Amino acid sequence: MATELTRRKFLMALAATGLSLRLPSLMAASTGETITRTIPSSGETLPAIGMGTWRTFNVGGDQYLIDQRTDVLKTFFDLGGTLVDSSPMYGSAAEVMGEALDTLNARDKLFSATKIWTGDGDATREQDRASRRKWGIERFDLQQVHNLVAWQAHLETLQQMKANGEVRYVGITTSHGRRHGDFERIMEAEPLDFVQLTYNVLDREAEERLLPLARERGIAVIVNRPFQGGSLFQRFQSEPLPSWAGEAGCGNWAEFFLKFILSHPAVTCAIPATTKVEHMKENMGAMVGPLPDEQQRSQMADYVAGL
Amino acid sequence: MDSNWLSYSLSDFLMFGPEVFLRLFVRINQDIWPWQGIAVIMVVAIGALLVRGDILARRGILLLMAAAWLWSGAGFLMEYYGPVNLPATWFGWAFVLQGALLTVVALVWRWDTVAEQSAMARWSSGIGWVVIMGLSPLLTVAQSGNWHSVALFAVTPHVTALGAVPCMLVLPRRIRWLFLLLPLVWGLFSVATLWTLGTRVLVVIPAATLALAVLALLFSPRRAQNRG
């Protein structure tokens, strides 16, 4: 899909959710355009905040929680989000996503990203088919090899699938800073549309080689664990934001953490996960207003390190 | 590659949050209402049979215990917990197998004689067991603050495994160990899961299961063994 996201549409969505009334600071900050990024291999535009589903969407057959997560997804779409990331590893998350998409009738708003996660190098297509059935979609926008599991075989099949039009983009993922050496070699050798890796104000190893390499090679970057799995909030939420946070475009900690990520020039999209509508609204707030500049970025990292 | 494993922690394997877990109890209680009554009757019946203590009573205890393994395994573990946590499905199968095996043992095992226990010992074990099975379901309530999350014996696996360990003492020592393995492994798994999940109050149940299973394996009281 390729949703045209205009400032007007975004403001209308804000008004529709009532967010504009409750968050005047967000409206004030939204005098600029919403932050979007271009996928280098195609030129397609993508909103810079996506949504993860690890843990948050694995609610099994619990209809009460499925409805609640559907509200989270609705808020995400209403506020201009498109990219949703999942994996066959995330338990019932794909089925729950499929049910939420049915309820919202919102597949046209979706940029679907999932992963191949099996040690069986011959099972790429089979797993893609199973995931498509669960999500209720005809093809994925993005298929990624999860944590480099059996990556040679999966990547080969995924490239064939892309050539046949069975998937639009192909990528690889890692997290927690694992296997960056292998990751780098694959980025150098393979024609990838996307990579997904961990990057946040505390975990900055990717800045050294992977992020510059992604820019050089024209690979889009999805950032996972933007809140370090939630621990950034546990550690810092009770602390005050620095007095200069407003100048860097940050009205709360969620914006602080996310805008630090988005202000790296190699980053295409960050994919925070949440179970709560209120948190989704906060996270989507990072898609509007100014981004920190280079000097503010190092101030942000120093501030957090000093807490 | 190997050093990568050192970077994993238990929380990397936890696929769901505490809200989802605690709601499993609420959901099963809603779905089986009003059949919780059967679980309550089972608790009272096992308590009464422990007080009686003869061979027929032992067969009854084992049959009721077998039903509890089957119900909590096929119900809670496979239908509710399994979809959010894959190992729970495997434990579901193990619970069902344990229930099936125990049924066979209850029906075919030949106790020639059983050691006499004093009335005092029988009454205290029966009443003690009922009290523990009455109180431990309340820990999920304490954790969640919701009465509907009460975790009944025979319906939910944690309390069932806890209740099973003392009941296994009615088995002859020769085969008792076989039926203590599952409570042991389940206890280990659940302590790790509930601790990582942050539902620390609930850790008490599998920790007690684990401790009792180890004690029962190491020190089998002679009075409960088969002398035949």
Ligand SMILES: NC(=O)c1ccc[n+]([C@@H]2O[C@H](COP(=O)([O-])OP(=O)(O)OC[C@H]3O[C@@H](n4cnc5c(N)ncnc54)[C@H](OP(=O)(O)O)[C@@H]3O)[C@@H](O)[C@H]2O)c1
């Ligand atoms: N190898 C891989 O491919 C890989 C590995 C890891 C992750 N991922 C992907 O990346 C996504 C994001 O990573 P993650 O889920 O591990 O961690 P994350 O997004 O860094 O953190 C999620 C946690 O942050 C909390 N949170 C979110 N917004 C918040 C807010 N505004 N205020 C306070 N707390 C907030 C959430 O709790 P609440 O529910 O209370 O909001 C949740 O516990 C995953 O969902 C997954 O799709 C991929």
